[in-house]
Amino acid sequence: MYLNYYGFREKPFNLTPDPRFVFLSKNHREAFAHLTYGINNRTGFIALTGEVGSGKTTVLRSLLSQLDAEHYRTALIFNPCLSPSELLQSINREFGIPARTSNISELLDALNTFLLQQKAEGRIVVLAIDEVQNLETKVLEQIRLISNLETDREKLIQIVLSGQPEFVQILKKKEMRQLSQRITVQYHLKPMDFEDTVRYINHRLEVAGGRGGSLFMRTALKRIYRYSRGLPRLINAACDRVLLAGYTKDKAVINSRIASAGIKDMRTNAAPYSRKRSLIIIPTSVMIAVIFTVGIYFTWHDILERFNAPQKIEAKEEKPKIDPVITGEELYRAMAAELGKVPYSESIRRAFNNLAGIWNVSPVPEGVDLTEPNKLERAALDRELRLYTFFGNLGTLLRIDYPAVLELTMPGMSEKRFISLVGMENDQFLIDPPVEGRRSLSFSELEKYWSGQGFLLWKDPLNLPTHIFSRSKREKIKQLQDILKKAGSYNGHLTGIYDINTRLAVRNFQSSIGIEQDGIAGAQTMMFLCRYVDRFEAPRLTMAGRK
Numbered sequence: 001m002y003l004n005y006y007g008f009r010e011k012p013f014n015l016t017p018d019p020r021f022v023f024l025s026k027n028h029r030e031a032f033a034h035l036t037y038g039i040n041n042r043t044g045f046i047a048l049t050g051e052v053g054s055g056k057t058t059v060l061r062s063l064l065s066q067l068d069a070e071h072y073r074t075a076l077i078f079n080p081c082l083s084p085s086e087l088l089q090s091i092n093r094e095f096g097i098p099a100r101t102s103n104i105s106e107l108l109d110a111l112n113t114f115l116l117q118q119k120a121e122g123r124i125v126v127l128a129i130d131e132v133q134n135l136e137t138k139v140l141e142q143i144r145l146i147s148n149l150e151t152d153r154e155k156l157i158q159i160v161l162s163g164q165p166e167f168v169q170i171l172k173k174k175e176m177r178q179l180s181q182r183i184t185v186q187y188h189l190k191p192m193d194f195e196d197t198v199r200y201i202n203h204r205l206e207v208a209g210g211r212g213g214s215l216f217m218r219t220a221l222k223r224i225y226r227y228s229r230g231l232p233r234l235i236n237a238a239c240d241r242v243l244l245a246g247y248t249k250d251k252a253v254i255n256s257r258i259a260s261a262g263i264k265d266m267r268t269n270a271a272p273y274s275r276k277r278s279l280i281i282i283p284t285s286v287m288i289a290v291i292f293t294v295g296i297y298f299t300w301h302d303i304l305e306r307f308n309a310p311q312k313i314e315a316k317e318e319k320p321k322i323d324p325v326i327t328g329e330e331l332y333r334a335m336a337a338e339l340g341k342v343p344y345s346e347s348i349r350r351a352f353n354n355l356a357g358i359w360n361v362s363p364v365p366e367g368v369d370l371t372e373p374n375k376l377e378r379a380a381l382d383r384e385l386r387l388y389t390f391f392g393n394l395g396t397l398l399r400i401d402y403p404a405v406l407e408l409t410m411p412g413m414s415e416k417r418f419i420s421l422v423g424m425e426n427d428q429f430l431i432d433p434p435v436e437g438r439r440s441l442s443f444s445e446l447e448k449y450w451s452g453q454g455f456l457l458w459k460d461p462l463n464l465p466t467h468i469f470s471r472s473k474r475e476k477i478k479q480l481q482d483i484l485k486k487a488g489s490y491n492g493h494l495t496g497i498y499d500i501n502t503r504l505a506v507r508n509f510q511s512s513i514g515i516e517q518d519g520i521a522g523a524q525t526m527m528f529l530c531r532y533v534d535r536f537e538a539p540r541l542t543m544a545g546r547k
Contacts, residue, residue, distance in 0.1 A: 006210055008209050009209035015233065015236055021207050024062065025200065027191075027192060032063060034048075034185055034186075038158065042154045044157075044184070045179075045183040046158070046183070046186070048160060049165055053232060053233025054232070055189060060160065067516065068524065069391040069524075070123075073452070074125075075095050076094070076128045083139065084142035086102075093448070094127075095111075111146070127159045132167055140176065143179070165188070191228075191230030192230035198218075216253075217253060219255060222256070223259040241266040242262035244262065245262035338433060339418075340410070344415040344416065347417045348371060351418035352364055354405070355420065355456065359457055359459070376455065380457055385459050386459065386466065386523070388523055388524070389453070390456070397454070397541070398542065402457070402540070402541055403420070403541050406418065406420075407450070421446075421541060458530065468480050468520075474497070477502065480502070481496075484502070489506070489508045489512070490502065506521050509525070509529065
């Protein structure tokens with residue numbers, strides 16, 4: 001309603017998470033540092049607590065999205081109100097481990113085999129579980145037992161437990177002492193202070209295309225801070241209502257009076273239901289009874305006449321039946337049936353061609369085998385594109401922001417199948433092929449059977465190597481320095497030497513886009529650099545479905 005009035009491209013204060021709006025305050029960065037320290041030092045258990053709406057899930061998503069898929073395997077479990085066996089099945093499924101049994105011992109064996117394989121390949125496995133305060137004692141005990149999967153020297157899995165402050169009290173219980181003693185890194189996420197709240201609000205305004213610091217007066221910001229106490233979720237709710245109040249009063253700048261009016265309106269609408277009910281239920285019941293009695297009195301004669309008179313039959317236009325949108329298990333059965341129509345090799349070829357069409361390059365002909373990674377890479381190079389294989393979660397994919405192909409593990413199918421994510425619409429992923437009329441799927445619907453692996457295509461107009469480091473040719477390093485300069489991360493001369501200034505520039509760029517800061521211009525860094533510079537146009541996952 002207020003978007004055009006204030007010049008926004010989209011709503012700046014949606015409550016649903018969006019990686020493009022992520023803002024890490026001082027407290028969030030400190031929490032992030034604690035989690036990173038615990039993971040890289042293989043401490044086993046790390047706990048993150050904070051009030052409702054403090055940004056715990058934002059920290060988790062940011063953390064997992066920055067863990068390079070080449071060195072980490074990650075999984076995130078939301079709202080895990082599950083039994084011990086269901087939790088293990090969910091964990092295995094998130095890591096892409098076939099979970100065809102409910103037997104805890106077999107599930108643990110499969111997980112242990114996976115962890116040993118990842119260790120042999122040099123990866124750290126990270127499991128994050130959100131809303132842990134809702135877990136039963138027996139499920140928490142099962143999580144503790146998972147941490148027993150270890151070698152003589154180190155833990156095989158790093159487990160991040162995130163929850164509300166009640167989780168701290170749960171850990172103090174006598175039966176939880178074994179789990180509590182294993183948590184060696186713990187951080188309580190506090191609300192933002194006033195200055196970070198201001199930066200947070202201005203950041204979201206600017207991402208949405210607004211005026212940033214010139215829209216809210218400082219007095220209005222103080223009013224919003226007093227109401228929200230620095231909690232991001234409450235800040236979003238307050239700012240959204242305050243902007244609506246400014247729009248309805250035709251105010252181009254939000255002052256403290258407008259802010260107070262918006263917050264007051266929000267508080268009024270959020271009055272406890274039980275209180276409202278006690279105030280209205282009795283008079284409402286009386287009024288209904290009176291209206292019913294009066295209505296019967298005045299319409300009784302008309303009712304008798306209608307009953308005795310011959311009925312007139314009027315032709316009514318038949319409304320077309322709208323098929324209900326399939327969800328839940330019905331959706332997954334339909335997905336298995338749809339994807340099972342074609343064999344594994346054809347599934348991957350069609351998925352590759354979906355991406356090829358988005359990039360406006362020629363498709364792979366029928367009968368060509370793409371089942372091996374080197375064949376996929378060859379097909380991409382033949383079309384002057386690069387192939388990037390990724391592991392992770394959908395948060396990572398959104399940060400990369402390219403159309404992609406996901407590998408799915410469907411029940412009852414011995415081989416995996418592939419589905420293409422070609423865009424986004426109303427916070428849902430547009431898919432190809434459609435499933436029983438469904439052309440889009442939500443985060444949770446996709447994550448249920450996603451193996452955690454996928455691939456995408458990208459393009460480098462400069463044809464630089466996917467890894468540039470100190471031994472690379474001087475001309476290639478010069479080109480890298482030039483792109484970094486255009487991206488605003490490098491201020492030195494184009495020396496052609498991968499010196500400390502170049503490495504620092506790469507790290508600064510990596511930090512600005514939220515990926516691992518290793519100072520190496522690897523494939524993921526080069527993807528972002530090529531897209532970051534305006535003259536390099538590329539398809540965007542989050543823009544493809546927008547109009």
